[in-house]
Each structure stands twice: as C-alpha cells, then as structure tokens.
Amino acid sequence: MTRTLTRAEENCRYQPTFFLMSLLNMPTTCFMTVIWWLTTDSTRSQTAIPNGHGGVDAVLGVSNASVLLLDPSSETLYLGARGSILxxxxxNLxxxxxxxxxxxxxxxxKDCRHKDKTEDDCYNYICLLEVLKDGRIYVCGSYAYNPQCAFIDPVTFSLVKEGGDQGKGKCPYDPRQPHTAVTADGVLYTASPxxxxxxQFDITRATGQQVRMDQSINWLSDPVFVSSALVRESPGDDDKIYFFFTENAREYDLYTEVRVTRVARVCKGDVGGSKTLQKRWTSFLKAQLVCQDRDSGQRYTVLTHAYPLEHRLGDPSxxxxxALFTSQWKGERVSAVCVYSLADVTKVFATGGFRDMKGNCVNRVSSVSVxxxxxxxxxxxxxxxxxxxxxxVLQFAKEHPLLTDTVDAAPLLVRRGTTYTRITATNISNSDAALLHLGTDQGELHSVSIVGRTATLLQEIPLTTSVQPVNNILIHQGHVVVGSPSSLSRVPVEGCRVYPSCQVCARAAGLGCVWDIKKRACVAESPGQTEPEDPLKVCGTGxxxxxxxxxxxxxxxxxxxLLPCDHPHLSSLPCVWERPQGCHxxxxxxxxxxxxxxxxxxxYSCHCPVQGIKPCLTASYQLTMEDPSIEGRGDPGVWRSPIGVYITCVLLGALVGALGATVFLKRLCCRASQHTPLEDRNGRGANQGQQGQGPTCYENKLVVIDTPVGQSGQGVL
Known part of the structure; x- marks a missing residue:
C-alpha cells in the first residue's frame, strides 16, 4: 500500500535540491550585485568625495568615458562617454x-545592426571634443557606425546640430579604433580611419580650409594613431602639426609584418597645390622614431602615447x-620612455634623404637629386x-613622403611587469628637468622625475577601486586629472609638499626638494643652497x-x-644579485x-648602480625552510579588486547558504515527522602590480613583493 506524502514531507524531500541550486546561484547573484554597484548610473546625484591623496574622486555613472577636454576660458571640464557628455x-569634479x-x-x-554589428557597437561613442575659434565646443561621435558631429554652446550647455555635420575622417566608424585630434588657433586637425x-586612413584639416591626404599613393600603411601636437615656431616661420603613430614598415623587404613608429608633420599654413595635390598636403613628411637600448640592442617598437613639453616657456626650440613604448611581442609586459628633442626631429625633416614610394621600390633611396x-x-x-x-616639386613630394633618416633615442625609463597607457609631463623651473605622470592599465598614477639621463620613481598612487586602465591625464593648476572608463580622480602632483616622507623627498632632490628636519616636511630648496651628495643622510639610519x-x-x-628588485632610477641596465652558491x-x-x-x-642581496654614489643595496631577502602552510597565504591586494570581492562572496555565500540550509531543513523535517502542515509563507523566498602587496602564493609559484611605506602607494622602492 502506497502512502501519499504530506506537503511538509514533500518539502523535506525536495528542499535539498532547492537549497543546492540557491547555494550555487548565490555567488553569481553576488557577482552581478558587484557589477551593478560598479556600473550603476548615479550621474544625477553623484558628488565628489575625498580620495585620500589630497584630492577628490568622482564616480561618473557612465560607461566608456574616453575623451577629456578642459575649456580654459570657463574652467569647465568636458568628458565624452557613451551617449553623453559630462x-x-x-x-572639485x-x-x-x-x-x-x-x-x-x-x-x-537598427540600421547599424542590419550591417552585422553588435548591440554594443550601435551606440554613439563620443570620440572628439575640441574648442573651436568661435569658442564653441566641437563634438563628434561614432553614432551607430555613422559618424556625426555637432556643437556645444558653452553658455547654455546645449547640443546644437547644424545640417547634420558628417564626422567621416574626424571620428572612426568603429569606436574601438584609435584616432587623434588637435586644434591650432581654433582650427581642427584630425588623424583617423x-x-x-x-x-582607409586620413590626416585632415577638418575645419576651415580643408586639406587632406592624397589617396592615389599609400602615404600610410595600416596606422594606429596615438597622439598629435601643435608646435609653435619662431616669428616668420610656419607652425607645425605633428602626428605620432605606429604602422607597417613598407621599406623593409620582408615576408613578415614589421611595425615601426613614425612621426609625421604638416604645416599649419598648407593649403594644397594649384594643379598637383589640389586640396592635398604639400608639406606631408614622415620619419621613423627609434627607441633602442644601446647596450642590449633591444628595441621598443609599439608606440602607446606621446606628449610634447616646452622646457623653457616661450622658447619653442x-x-x-x-614617447611611451611597449614591445610588439605578445605576452611581454614592458614599458619604456624615450625622449626626442624638437631639434633632432627638425634636422631629419630638413636634411634627410627620400625613399621612393612607387610600386615595389619602397626600399630604394631616390636617385633623383633633391x-x-x-x-x-x-x-x-x-x-x-x-x-x-x-x-x-609637388610631384616629387607626392611620391616621396618617407625619409631615410631616423630619429634615434635611448630609453630613459624601462619597467618590466608594468604596462603604461598614458604619459604627460611638466617642466621644472624652466630647466631640462621634468616630472612625468604615467597612467597604468591597472588604474594607477606613477610620478617619475627626469633629471638629465636619470629617471627616479617618486610615487605610485592607486586611483580606482576597480581595475580599469587610465585613458586620460590632464594637468591643471598643480593638479592632475586622471580618467578611466567610469571614474575621474584629481590629485596634487606638483610642489615638494606632495612628498610625505624623508625618503621620498630625498628622491625628489633633482626637482629642487629637500627635507626640513625641524618642520619634518619636504620643502623647496632655498636659493644658493647646495644639494647634498647623498640626500638620504638627513633621513637617519632607518x-x-x-x-x-x-x-x-x-x-x-x-x-x-620571484624576488623583486626595482631599480631606484628605473635604469634599463639590470641590477646585480649576490646569492648562495649552487642555487638554481x-x-x-x-x-x-x-x-x-x-x-x-x-x-639574497640586490645591488643597483645609482648615479653619484656607490652601487646601492636595494633589496635583501633571507630564505628559510617552512612548513607547507605558507601556500595558503593569499594576496591581500586581491581582496581590494572586483575579483577579490567575487571570491569573498563565493566563500561567504557558501558558508551562509550551508548554515541556513541545515537549520531550515532540520526544522522542516522535524515538523514533517509530526505531520504538521507548513504555512505557505515558510516555503517561499529561499534564495594589482608588484608594488604595494605582500607575499603571494600562486599554486607552486611564490611571488615576493615589496610593501611601500603606508597604503597610499607613495613609498620608496
């Protein structure tokens, strides 16, 4: 005889499966909550908050923020994102x-989707914001694979569309394709697919008297544009517009593609030829930029970004x-900075030989006299x-845009294991010294001093709670505004006061900073004060x-x-290790x-050469045998990332779910055994980088990482 189960017994029978599914879904639910928390739109109510670095942060509440513009006339910051301009x-942001x-x-x-593009492709991604001659803000977007441009009235902050201004050549159809733009006296110059x-690619004077490239001969070969710059010239000469990009090298007779870095130049006053090259550039020339370590011979060939700096204000010369480089070899995380003087670039453009770009004769230097x-x-x-x-002359210029001479430089800075995405620079007291600001793909801002040929890391500041690459850096009134796809940060970067400790201040000695023992603060060097041979002597014996x-x-x-030894001066030369004999x-x-x-x-001791003093003991480790429990140690930095939050949710969800299931099932089954009916309501509703981290164990690999002074990333190496 078969007995019919009561409702309570049915619940007791199926609840284990229900709770198991809930348990498995809990991490996913938690992860989706984290994603919502990171991406939820809070534009209307968002206010800036202190960021712990003497500045402020702003969570934008938008996605794909990609272009940043400062209007100096109104002290207004414009930021272009997907479908909106902030x-x-x-x-205070x-x-x-x-x-x-x-x-x-x-x-x-809808038309975009019919062209086999994805839903994400078919939004309007803002790609260009520039101030024009009349004071209006010119804005362009990909507009669902149909680039469009419009104007922003800086008085009413309203969007003005005039006759459906086409954005072809100013903004790429594909929002993922790199491009660049710059204005010269309110006239817009662009380089874009x-x-x-x-x-197809074009370098164009996009407003005013339009001039573009001649497409009958391939002046460009699959370029990736990264930046552009206006350089003023001395009175009586024409200002120049420079474009920086990486492209395929047609001059090498090889079967494999070789990517090289170029700098191209056009003249601001170029209006094209009268017959030949009508409304086409007559002044376009390009040359190769070489960033190569002289000792090892290693070249850094992929240009990431470039930034112009006038070291003495009012002196364009x-x-x-x-220029920021990385390697073209996949899987190699390395960044290098090379600096090129305008004098060297101008010399190549003024005296270099010409390559013939016709047919298959690219590798041939023209035999025609200049x-x-x-x-x-x-x-x-x-x-x-x-x-x-x-x-x-114009026909010759049309067929010979590439110069034979190269502009060469050795890297000032080489960092392995770090990928830099953006670079800016500020001058120091109208001298040849400079302060570099570098953004990383992990959402950090690094400050590096350049004094002569010596690069010194001063600060490493983590900016974002989520791991997002830095895609914009803007310097304004002693502060730097750093942008990522969903947030902005504003932190002070200039002046000795930003260096909080004696050790960090000592490393900024080349920028005119000294440690005041009485004030226990970093201050500007007094006039006539001589810089000590070793600034660290004032820091005591710590x-x-x-x-x-x-x-x-x-x-x-x-x-x-893996034992880290970060060179104090970011030299391209490796440091020397003292180690036990016979170890692998x-x-x-x-x-x-x-x-x-x-x-x-x-x-294990690491010694690095330091300019001005004997080789420096940079890091020291004592390896001793321990029980296997060290393998269980985690990286505390992981728990500050979204992945770390997700892992935390998984573990907490599993624990809470298991305890809840045990208690609930125990009560439920006890009541079922007593044949007590279960109320309906009781059966419902069940549901970073190497700096700044400690020892980490990844399976059978242990990575030892230095912990900086404090948690702000402002410690010394």
Missing amino acids: VLHTS TWKHPAIEWEATEDER SNFLGT STHFY LEPRPGQCRGQGYNTSLEIPDR EGRCSPVVKELRVKKGLVV TLQHHSHLEVTVSESSLGL
Missing part, C-alpha cells in the same frame, strides 16, 4: 550642469617629445604659399634607499620564488626567480 567643475545626452536614434541603431571597414625648394617644406625660396610651389631591512621569507621545497636561479631583468631547494636557502 560637464564638470575643474576644482562636481557637476556643473546635467549631462548632455546624445544618443543614436533607434532607426540608426575614414571608411566603414576601417581600412626647447620642446621635447616624451629639388629646390626642398619638397615637404612649409615655405620655399621666394614662395609665400603652397599654391606657388612648382608642380615638379630603512632607506641603500639600507633596506632584510625580509625573511619562509618557503617550502619545490616552490618558485633565473634573472628577469632586475628580478630574480629562485627554485627552492636545500642549496637555495640563505641570503
């Missing part, structure tokens, strides 16, 4: 005006271009405009640049340990990888 105060909405129409998005497929006036120059002998240049504390590391046999090690630039065995136990 208007902020520069001083609070909203000056409600966001200006500019979304693609539903018909445009110019067709739907993203296979003092301009230098600080004509007069020299092709590619802004103003010729006796010619006031490009319209007066003879056709024979842990300093050349007297690190020996860090004991307890390990177990078979682990692979592998050096990665300055870091040392050790396979733990009985013979590998002992003292």
Whole structure:
C-alpha cells in the first residue's frame, strides 16, 4: 500500500535540491550585485568625495568615458562617454550642469545592426571634443557606425546640430579604433580611419580650409594613431602639426609584418597645390622614431602615447617629445620612455634623404637629386604659399613622403611587469628637468622625475577601486586629472609638499626638494643652497634607499620564488644579485626567480648602480625552510579588486547558504515527522602590480613583493 506524502514531507524531500541550486546561484547573484554597484548610473546625484591623496574622486555613472577636454576660458571640464557628455567643475569634479545626452536614434541603431554589428557597437561613442575659434565646443561621435558631429554652446550647455555635420575622417566608424585630434588657433586637425571597414586612413584639416591626404599613393600603411601636437615656431616661420603613430614598415623587404613608429608633420599654413595635390598636403613628411637600448640592442617598437613639453616657456626650440613604448611581442609586459628633442626631429625633416614610394621600390633611396625648394617644406625660396610651389616639386613630394633618416633615442625609463597607457609631463623651473605622470592599465598614477639621463620613481598612487586602465591625464593648476572608463580622480602632483616622507623627498632632490628636519616636511630648496651628495643622510639610519631591512621569507621545497628588485632610477641596465652558491636561479631583468631547494636557502642581496654614489643595496631577502602552510597565504591586494570581492562572496555565500540550509531543513523535517502542515509563507523566498602587496602564493609559484611605506602607494622602492 502506497502512502501519499504530506506537503511538509514533500518539502523535506525536495528542499535539498532547492537549497543546492540557491547555494550555487548565490555567488553569481553576488557577482552581478558587484557589477551593478560598479556600473550603476548615479550621474544625477553623484558628488565628489575625498580620495585620500589630497584630492577628490568622482564616480561618473557612465560607461566608456574616453575623451577629456578642459575649456580654459570657463574652467569647465568636458568628458565624452557613451551617449553623453559630462560637464564638470575643474576644482572639485562636481557637476556643473546635467549631462548632455546624445544618443543614436533607434532607426540608426537598427540600421547599424542590419550591417552585422553588435548591440554594443550601435551606440554613439563620443570620440572628439575640441574648442573651436568661435569658442564653441566641437563634438563628434561614432553614432551607430555613422559618424556625426555637432556643437556645444558653452553658455547654455546645449547640443546644437547644424545640417547634420558628417564626422567621416574626424571620428572612426568603429569606436574601438584609435584616432587623434588637435586644434591650432581654433582650427581642427584630425588623424583617423575614414571608411566603414576601417581600412582607409586620413590626416585632415577638418575645419576651415580643408586639406587632406592624397589617396592615389599609400602615404600610410595600416596606422594606429596615438597622439598629435601643435608646435609653435619662431616669428616668420610656419607652425607645425605633428602626428605620432605606429604602422607597417613598407621599406623593409620582408615576408613578415614589421611595425615601426613614425612621426609625421604638416604645416599649419598648407593649403594644397594649384594643379598637383589640389586640396592635398604639400608639406606631408614622415620619419621613423627609434627607441633602442644601446647596450642590449633591444628595441621598443609599439608606440602607446606621446606628449610634447616646452622646457623653457616661450622658447619653442626647447620642446621635447616624451614617447611611451611597449614591445610588439605578445605576452611581454614592458614599458619604456624615450625622449626626442624638437631639434633632432627638425634636422631629419630638413636634411634627410627620400625613399621612393612607387610600386615595389619602397626600399630604394631616390636617385633623383633633391629639388629646390626642398619638397615637404612649409615655405620655399621666394614662395609665400603652397599654391606657388612648382608642380615638379609637388610631384616629387607626392611620391616621396618617407625619409631615410631616423630619429634615434635611448630609453630613459624601462619597467618590466608594468604596462603604461598614458604619459604627460611638466617642466621644472624652466630647466631640462621634468616630472612625468604615467597612467597604468591597472588604474594607477606613477610620478617619475627626469633629471638629465636619470629617471627616479617618486610615487605610485592607486586611483580606482576597480581595475580599469587610465585613458586620460590632464594637468591643471598643480593638479592632475586622471580618467578611466567610469571614474575621474584629481590629485596634487606638483610642489615638494606632495612628498610625505624623508625618503621620498630625498628622491625628489633633482626637482629642487629637500627635507626640513625641524618642520619634518619636504620643502623647496632655498636659493644658493647646495644639494647634498647623498640626500638620504638627513633621513637617519632607518630603512632607506641603500639600507633596506632584510625580509625573511619562509618557503617550502619545490616552490618558485620571484624576488623583486626595482631599480631606484628605473635604469634599463639590470641590477646585480649576490646569492648562495649552487642555487638554481633565473634573472628577469632586475628580478630574480629562485627554485627552492636545500642549496637555495640563505641570503639574497640586490645591488643597483645609482648615479653619484656607490652601487646601492636595494633589496635583501633571507630564505628559510617552512612548513607547507605558507601556500595558503593569499594576496591581500586581491581582496581590494572586483575579483577579490567575487571570491569573498563565493566563500561567504557558501558558508551562509550551508548554515541556513541545515537549520531550515532540520526544522522542516522535524515538523514533517509530526505531520504538521507548513504555512505557505515558510516555503517561499529561499534564495594589482608588484608594488604595494605582500607575499603571494600562486599554486607552486611564490611571488615576493615589496610593501611601500603606508597604503597610499607613495613609498620608496
């Protein structure tokens, strides 16, 4: 005889499965909550908050923030994102005006999807914000793969569309494709992909008297534009617009693609030729930029960003271009900074030979003698405009845009394991010294001083709670505004007061900073004061640049340990390790990888050459054998990231779910055994980088990482 189960017994029978599914779904629910928390739109009510670095942060409440513009006439900060332009105060990053909405129409998005584009592709991604001559803000967006441009009235902060201004050549159809733009006296110059497929490219004077490239000969070969700059010239000469990009090298007769970095130049006054090159550039020339370590011969060939700096205000000849490079080899995380003087760049453009770009003869240097006036120059002998240049000269310029000479430099800075995405620079007291600000792909801001050929890391400041790359850096009134796809940060970066400790202040000695023992503060060097040979002497006998504390590391046999040794001056030359005899090690630039065995136990010391004093003891580790429990140690930095939050949710969810299921099932089954009916309500509703982190164990690999002074990332190496 079969007995019918009561409702309580049915619940007791199926609840284990229900709670198991709830338990499995809890981490997903928690993860989705974290994603919502990071991306939820709070534009209307968001206010700036202190960020712990003497500045403020603003969570934007938008996605894909990508372009930043400061209007100096109104002290207004404009930021372009997906479907909107934000208007902020520069001083505190609070909203000056409600966001200006500019979304693609539903018909445009539907048409975009019919072209086999994804839903995400078919929004309007703002790609360009520039101030024009009349004071209006020119804005362009991808507009569902149909680039459009409009104007922002800076008085009413309203969007003005005039006759459906087309954005072709100003903004790429694909919002992921790189591009660049710059204004010169209110006239816009752009470098961008110019067709739907993203296979044609143009450098254009986009407003005013329009001039563009000649497409009959490929002046560009699959370029990736990264930045552009206006450089003023001395009175009587024409100002220049420079474009920086990486492209395929057609001059090398190889079967494989070789990517090289270029700098191209056009003249601001170029209006094209009268017959040949009508409304086309007559002054376009390009040359290769080489960033190569002289000792090892290693080249850094992929340009990430470039920034111009006039070292002596009012003297354009003092301009230098600080260029950020990485390696073209996949999987290699390395960043290098090379600096090129305007004098060296100008010399190559003025005296370099020409390559023939016709047919397959790219590798051939032209045998034709250089004509007069020299092709590619802004103003010729006796010619006031490009319209007066003879056709024979313009025809030569059309077929010979590439120069044979290269602009060479050795890296000032090399960092392995760090990927820099943006660079800016400020001058120091009208001297050749500079302060670099570098953004990373992990949402950090690094400050590096450049004095002569010496680069010194001063600060590493984590800015974002989520790991997002820095895609904008803007310097304004002693502060730097750093942008990522969903947030902005504003922190002080200039002046000795930003260096909080004696050790950090000592490293900024090249910038005119000294440590005042009485005030216990970093102050500007007094006039006539001589800089000490070793600024660290005033810091006492504590842990300093050349007297690190020996860090004991307890390990177990078979682990692979990575011992960091960050060069105090970010030199391209590796540091030297003292280690036990007979141990198995592998050096990665300055870091040392050790396979733990009985013979590998002992003292490891890293010495790095430092300018002005003897080789510096930079790091020291004592390896001793320990029980296997060290493998269970986690990286405390993980728990500050979204992935760390997710892992935390998984563990807490599992624990809470298990305890809840046990208690609930126990009560439920007890009541079922007593044949007590269960109320309906009781059966419902069940549901970073190497700096600043401690020892970490990843499976069989142990990574030892220095912990800086404090948690702000402002400690010394």
